[in-house]
Amino acid sequence: MAALPGLADSLTPLEDTSDGPKSQEVVIPANHEWRVESPPDTKLVIKVKSGIAEIFGIELALEQNYTFQGMNFALFAVEMVELQYSCLDFPKTTISDDTNMKYIYNLHFSFEKMRISSFDGPKVLIVGDSCSGKTSLAKILCSYALKIKSYQPVLVNLNPQEGVYSAPGCISATPISDIIDVTTPTWGQSMTSGATKLHCKQPIVKSFGLENISDNKHLYKTLVQDLGQVLLERLQNDPVVRRSGFIIDTPPVSQLLDDLELFKLIVKTFKVNAIVVCATTDDLAIKIDEILKTQTITIVRLPQSSGVVAVDDVHKRFLQRNAIKEYFYGDHNVTLSPYVAGVDFDMVTVWQPPSILENHESDPTDLLPVEVNSSNLQHALIAITYAPRRASKDEVLHSPILGFGLIMEVNDVRKKLRILLPVPGNLPDKAMILTAYRYLE
Amino acid sequence: GATSKNIQSRNWYLHDSQWVTFKDEEIVSTTRSEDAAST
Ligand SMILES: Nc1ncnc2c1ncn2[C@@H]1O[C@H](COP(=O)(O)OP(=O)(O)OP(=O)(O)O)[C@@H](O)[C@H]1O
Ligand SMILES: [Mg+2]
Numbered sequence: 001m002a003a004l005p006g007l008a009d010s011l012t013p014l015e016d017t018s019d020g021p022k023s024q025e026v027v028i029p030a031n032h033e034w035r036v037e038s039p040p041d042t043k044l045v046i047k048v049k050s051g052i053a054e055i056f057g058i059e060l061a062l063e064q065n066y067t068f069q070g071m072n073f074a075l076f077a078v079e080m081v082e083l084q085y086s087c088l089d090f091p092k093t094t095i096s097d098d099t100n101m102k103y104i105y106n107l108h109f110s111f112e113k114m115r116i117s118s119f120d121g122p123k124v125l126i127v128g129d130s131c132s133g134k135t136s137l138a139k140i141l142c143s144y145a146l147k148i149k150s151y152q153p154v155l156v157n158l159n160p161q162e163g164v165y166s167a168p169g170c171i172s173a174t175p176i177s178d179i180i181d182v183t184t185p186t187w188g189q190s191m192t193s194g195a196t197k198l199h200c201k202q203p204i205v206k207s208f209g210l211e212n213i214s215d216n217k218h219l220y221k222t223l224v225q226d227l228g229q230v231l232l233e234r235l236q237n238d239p240v241v242r243r244s245g246f247i248i249d250t251p252p253v254s255q256l257l258d259d260l261e262l263f264k265l266i267v268k269t270f271k272v273n274a275i276v277v278c279a280t281t282d283d284l285a286i287k288i289d290e291i292l293k294t295q296t297i298t299i300v301r302l303p304q305s306s307g308v309v310a311v312d313d314v315h316k317r318f319l320q321r322n323a324i325k326e327y328f329y330g331d332h333n334v335t336l337s338p339y340v341a342g343v344d345f346d347m348v349t350v351w352q353p354p355s356i357l358e359n360h361e362s363d364p365t366d367l368l369p370v371e372v373n374s375s376n377l378q379h380a381l382i383a384i385t386y387a388p389r390r391a392s393k394d395e396v397l398h399s400p401i402l403g404f405g406l407i408m409e410v411n412d413v414r415k416k417l418r419i420l421l422p423v424p425g426n427l428p429d430k431a432m433i434l435t436a437y438r439y440l441e
Numbered sequence: 442g443a444t445s446k447n448i449q450s451r452n453w454y455l456h457d458s459q460w461v462t463f464k465d466e467e468i469v470s471t472t473r474s475e476d477a478a479s480t
Pocket of ligand 1: 033035036071072073074128129130131132133134135136137159250251252305306307308309310311
């Protein structure tokens, strides 16, 4: 099967480049972090020669290559670390002892106490401004919980702009029962058809489709409630997951707090019992305390790390494209073979959530039919639901998601389209939901 | 490593009703089995 032009490019291993990168060495003193800030196209390979090094709370193996592409991260030296790295470009690297890791460790320890003293683990909500380290903290807290083998913390991603174990445009919950892949921004892979080198994860996904929560708050709230309900049911069936608890990552707090109902709804739906505020001052924590003052929820502020990078939109786009690519084609650990299916126009039914910003009149929960043609669908990422193709739009709205498809080619004359599917076989005879995400070179 | 030549692709996500009763122990990974073999 022919790959989309350029789609598989970045899967080429670094070693293949002709004028080979020079290897450099660095020593990181204990309790310091080595920070890397790298532009999207930069590939970096690191190898720990000695010492205990952690990235996002995951300890790295000695003498093993880890390849990163366009990722910012900090490598924390628990003990002095000797590191080798090679890179064709010049990523910005710095060493700093100004880290918030000890606060994060204390946080983890207090959650650990909850796990030990109750059948119900912590239900943690992380909030903070854009680029305040929320997602990094969520990763670290999950990694730390994983260190105690019998835990399976659930990572809940409520930020539709990020793809965590899935494509962007959705919200999701994923129990994490084995190592997080620190080298990929998607945290690793969702389930595949065979055994893979790195442990796969089984997420549950609700497709939002739009980019910003504000595009359709009502729909977002509906999906948050649907997701929360499924997750709490899972907890009832699974004592290990229940005891491990969950960590909720969120979009920038400005998007949550301009509608207090939404914020309160998240707290209530997930029965949140601890809130961690990523911020440089106490203001936000005080504000949240006032909003929730009648409730007994622990609110703590985590001092923001000075290492956090203000990622720009270009980089965010790169991460979103990367997440889509990984969903279909895998990453440098696992190469996946997606499948292209050809279908007639009259075999597909596509719905679209209305964007309230664009269309104030429309009913927010009323899915709109999408006419099948190239201008609407070319290169679009679509969510394939479990709802039969002719199901009512209300059924489609609340339907579980089978997965995603990518429309590769639309022929308006022959009334046929080609769609990239993650799983071999025919296009499932199901209703589909258009997302705002496009993938093309 | 000894990666199999089988063509591998992603699975569809589970239905909500399957997911609520899914147990992560059912997931196979080669690191897992290696771990198990070495202990
Ligand atoms: N200590 C650190 N050293 C270097 N880079 C870091 C550090 N902490 C976080 N980063 C990087 O900074 C960027 C922003 O962090 P992160 O994604 O955790 O913030 P966020 O609050 O989730 O952002 P958003 O609001 O976009 O979701 C990421 O690229 C992350 O990898
Ligand atoms: Mg984030």
